[in-house]
Amino acid sequence: MKRQTQARIITLKIDGVDVAAREHETILELAQENNIFIPTLCHLDGLSEYGGCRICVVEVKGSNRLFPACMTPATEGMEVITNSERLRLYRFSILDMLFSERNHVCSVCVSNGHCDLQYLSAKLGMTRVEVPYLNPKVDVDASHEHFIMDHNRCILCQRCVRVCGEIEGAFTKGVMGRGVNTRIIHDLNGAWGDSDTCTSCGKCVNVCPTGALVEKGKSAGEMVKRRDWLPYLRLMQED
Amino acid sequence: MSEKAKLATVWLDGCSGCHMSFLDIDERILAVAELADLVYSPLVDLKVFPEMVDVTLVEGAVSSEEDYHKIQKVRAHTKVLVSLGDCAVTANVPGMRNPFKVQDILNRAYLENADLNQHIPVEVIPPLRKTSVPVHQVVEVDVFVPGCPPSADTIFYVLTELLAGRKPVMLGKTRFGI
Numbered sequence: 001m002k003r004q005t006q007a008r009i010i011t012l013k014i015d016g017v018d019v020a021a022r023e024h025e026t027i028l029e030l031a032q033e034n035n036i037f038i039p040t041l042c043h044l045d046g047l048s049e050y051g052g053c054r055i056c057v058v059e060v061k062g063s064n065r066l067f068p069a070c071m072t073p074a075t076e077g078m079e080v081i082t083n084s085e086r087l088r089l090y091r092f093s094i095l096d097m098l099f100s101e102r103n104h105v106c107s108v109c110v111s112n113g114h115c116d117l118q119y120l121s122a123k124l125g126m127t128r129v130e131v132p133y134l135n136p137k138v139d140v141d142a143s144h145e146h147f148i149m150d151h152n153r154c155i156l157c158q159r160c161v162r163v164c165g166e167i168e169g170a171f172t173k174g175v176m177g178r179g180v181n182t183r184i185i186h187d188l189n190g191a192w193g194d195s196d197t198c199t200s201c202g203k204c205v206n207v208c209p210t211g212a213l214v215e216k217g218k219s220a221g222e223m224v225k226r227r228d229w230l231p232y233l234r235l236m237q238e239d
Numbered sequence: 240m241s242e243k244a245k246l247a248t249v250w251l252d253g254c255s256g257c258h259m260s261f262l263d264i265d266e267r268i269l270a271v272a273e274l275a276d277l278v279y280s281p282l283v284d285l286k287v288f289p290e291m292v293d294v295t296l297v298e299g300a301v302s303s304e305e306d307y308h309k310i311q312k313v314r315a316h317t318k319v320l321v322s323l324g325d326c327a328v329t330a331n332v333p334g335m336r337n338p339f340k341v342q343d344i345l346n347r348a349y350l351e352n353a354d355l356n357q358h359i360p361v362e363v364i365p366p367l368r369k370t371s372v373p374v375h376q377v378v379e380v381d382v383f384v385p386g387c388p389p390s391a392d393t394i395f396y397v398l399t400e401l402l403a404g405r406k407p408v409m410l411g412k413t414r415f416g417i
Binding site (some may be wrong): 019099103104108109112113115116121123125127129132136137 | 337
């Protein structure tokens with residue numbers, strides 16, 4: 001949700017359809033306004049764009065590169081393709097790697113049925129993971145009074161890190177390590193429950209796309225996240 | 240004499256929930272019986288896998304040495320192999336042991352948590368492999384039907400499509416978890 005201001009209007013094509021955009025609008029914003037589906041994971045309305053998950057990649061005519069729709073501004077005369085066999089395969093590869101890098105067991109997950117990763121895999125028609133599972137031994141941090149951080153389910157989208165800094169202003173959550181060893185941490189990698197910067201607001205839990213951040217006491221399939229408040233908080237900040 | 244197709248089901252490391260869901264097609268099993276004979280299954284009293292089967296549904300992950308050898312035999316004698324359910328497709332719950340060593344798991348189950356008769360069984364029970372893996376990591380799989388379990392409607396759809404010689408389209412029919 002962005003405030004509409006006076007801006008130059010540009011025209012371009014998405015999937016062969018003529019669309020009009022305000023200057024500086026991203027391909028993703030424009031597609032969503034025109035009801036054109038582009039899959040997203042790390043993107044969330046009300047947070048800054050991060051461009052980390054790459055699931056929203058699109059093709060632009062005249063270039064061999066793939067462009068993340070959430071980070072690429074629409075430009076005059078651009079011809080965007082949001083769905084092709086090539087994109088489908090890249091998106092499956094991304095989902096393959098997300099599912100295989102940690103331990104996602106949908107059937108027993110508290111977020112079963114309310115998970116963006118599970119939803120997207122079904123929506124894109126994924127029926128299996130092609131690469132071998134890594135089966136990493138990762139921790140569950142249940143030290144917080146109300147919440148649990150289960151690294152088994154984390155896809156490193158960093159929505160929690162962004163909402164903690166940008167909206168709550170606490171900057172409790174951060175990122176440590178590289179590659180498959182990357183972890184979401186609290187403060188200087190202490191236990192979440194020991195954090196003296198965490199305000200226990202629960203925003204990170206509600207923006208988390210999977211069962212990585214959940215409320216205590218939920219059983220399989222019971223964790224429903226609420227996110228409708230987020231764009232309004234962002235709008236209030238801008239006033 | 241029969242020109243009917245041959246159907247088999249195999250139970251590896253799963254909870255039998257997928258077989259339960261298969262039986263949940265209720266009276267539609269008569270329609271399946273019109274199209275195919277169930278020649279091998281935990282529901283059939285036959286110990287040897289037949290020479291050639293048209294469609295085999297596999298429930299469960301490949302976890303033990305028995306599973307590992309069985310699935311290769313099944314593959315060699317099956318035209319269309321179907322991974323049925325999340326355990327066969329992803330290793331699912333059986334795969335949750337994978338981050339741990341087999342010996343640690345056996346110790347936990349049979350020694351640390353046992354009040355009586357603490358010992359690790361070695362006879363009759365097939366040894367566990369190092370990890371529990373999806374069927375398609377061991378043999379080639381033709382059709383994938385995720386779900387824990389896949390619904391009876393999904394299973395019936397897959398069966399009738401396959402027995403009619405068509406490849407089922409899974410988009411929108413099921414998903415991981417359910």
